[in-house]
Amino acid sequence: MFEDIPVDVSPMYEGERIRAANMFCELAGPKSIGAELVQVAEDVEDGSVLVVGPNIDEMTEGERYPFGILAEIKGEKLEKELEGVIERKMHELCNYVNGFMHLNQRDQIWCRVSKEARDKGFKLEHLGEAVAALYKEEFPIIEAISIRIFTDEAEVESFLERARAQYEERDARARELTDEDVDVFYGCVMCQSFAPTHVCVVTPDRTALCGAINWFDCRAAAKMDPDGPIFEIEKGEVLDEIKGEYANVNAAVADRSQGTFDRVYLHSVFGYPHTSCGCFEAVAFYIPELDGIGIVDRDFKGETPLGIPFSAMAGQCSGGKQVEGFAGLSLEYMRSPKFLQADGGYERIIWLPKEIKDSLTDFIPADLVDKIPTEEDASSIKEIRRFLREHEHPIIQRLKEARKERREERKALEEAEAPEEVPTEMEETPVAYAPELTIPASGGVKIILKNAKVYAEKVIIKKK
Incomplete structure (x- = not known):
């Protein structure tokens, strides 16, 4: 099948x-532009491949170039709803080519x-x-396919505009539906080749982490290939509507993650947040000093308020891990009315890259946009604390209430008299409180805990 191709082509x-040391050139990526798009079309010249712009032998070693790839497909059983799912396979199939590396999706490819x-x-x-x-082998319903590849900057810019219009059309359609309107959610394990314990749960209100697959895409894919990587999850019993916990979702995640995880909250970064693959468009991260949540996307070039860039933060939670306080997510999910609703939604968001914020102006509550x-x-x-105070962000009131509660607890502990008789066992009893507690650590480091409370499951008192 690939006799005329000078490199091996295989799933291996x-x-x-x-890596940079072995790289000849870079296409698209965070320092350039690019996109991929699959579209169902009527007039498709099967097998046609056209390159518009410099080819590999015309490129300079070590340089980066804009890059776009368009696949037009035709088939009697093909539906427009399948475009997003087939497009998502571009990542996997490109990586079958030895010596070609493909990361991410949509207009984030690298x-x-x-x-x-x-x-x-x-x-x-x-x-x-x-x-x-590979596409025709993977999807027998594709009867004809043509490929156009763009590396000319003007052509890529034009193609990028076209691709983004298609992405928005798909996403806008998905926004018309809510979780309450359906009885079936979907699971996707396409990313398990590099995130073996990741199970992406897709609902009308929660697009896949990659941002490329919505509920309609999943419905079409599961119908086309019931035994494929996208599968139905009957919504079933709702365990917690606000957190987004469902009995059948928990069971599906336990089954497909090889038992690694058995609980998932779809709308929270706390407790049991959704697992994260590595293709996610953004990361939500907890900022404990302010009890708020920040968001950073892969296009953001600077450091987050935690002092690390997106790449380091992504490394904290990618690979299929479930890390409390961190959650990969799609930018489209940030347009959902259920966006992190268990955590307070946008009232809990205290930092965003400007580019994301500008794209979400119509979805952030009007009274919070400037806060x-x-x-x-x-x-x-x-600086964030000062900004939040000056603009009267709701998190400031939340912090005041939390401080008041801590003061009341501290006062109650200080005023409490020691009982004459102490039970031999006390469950979850506070046994120590210190405004400041210093713990020595190795290497000359000291860990200082302020306003610390120490709890013990049991307290056993023995006479000598």
């Missing part, structure tokens, strides 16, 4: 990573070509030929 190369592939004579038309053949700082307003915890 799917996990290949091309690709690299290795020096070894260039030396073997690999060109972009070979990528197109491989992808076309949420961006990197242009604040970058440190201290």
Whole structure:
């Protein structure tokens, strides 16, 4: 099938990573532009592959170039609803090509070509030929497919505009439905090749973490291939409507994560947050000093208020992990009325990159838009705190109430007299309180706990 392609094509190369030292050139990525798009069309010249712009042998080693890839498909059983699901497979199929690395999705793609592939004579038309053949093998309902690859900057800019219009059309349609309107959710395990315990739960109000697959896409995919990576989850018993916990979702996650996780909250970063793959568009992260939540997306180039960039934060929770206080999510989910509703929604958001905030103006409550700082307003915890106070963000009242509650608890503890008789066992009893508690650690480091309360499951008192 791939005799005319100078590099190997096989699923065994799917996990290949091309590091900078072995990279010939970079396509799209965070310092350039790019997109991928699959569209059902009537007039498709089967097998046609066209490269518009510089090819690999015309590129300069170490440089980066804009990149777009368009697949037009035709088939009697193909539906427009399938475009997003078939498009999401682009990531996997491109990575079958030895010496070509593909990351992310939609207009977030990031690709690299290795020096070894260039030396073997690999060109972009070979990528197109491989992808076309793999698509027809993966989806027999595709009767004809043509591939166009763009590296000319003007062409990529035009293609990017077209692709984003299609993404918005898909997303807008999905917003018309809510979780209460359906009896079935969907699970997706397409990312388990690199995040083996990740199970993405897709509902009308919660788009897949990658942002590329919504509930309608999943419905079409599950109908087309009931035994495929996208499967039905009967909504069933609602355990907690606000947190978004469902008995059948828990069971599906336990089954598909090989028993690693058995509880998931769809609308919270606390307790049992949704697992995170690595393809997520953004990360929600807890800022304990202010009891608020920040959001950072993969396009943000600076450091977050926690002092680390997106890449480091993504490393905290990717790979299929469930990490309390961190959750990968799609930007489309931030347009949902159920967005982190268990945590307070936008009333709990205290920092956003300006680009995200500007794109969400119509979805953030009007009275909160000017109260949420961006990197242009604040970058440190201290600066954020000042901004929140000056703009009377709801989190300030939350902090005041929490401080008042702590003062009352402290006063009650200080005023409490020691009982004459102490039970031999006390469950979850506070046995120590200290305004400041110093714990020595190795390497000359001291850990200082302020306003610390120490709890013990049991207290046993023995006479000597």
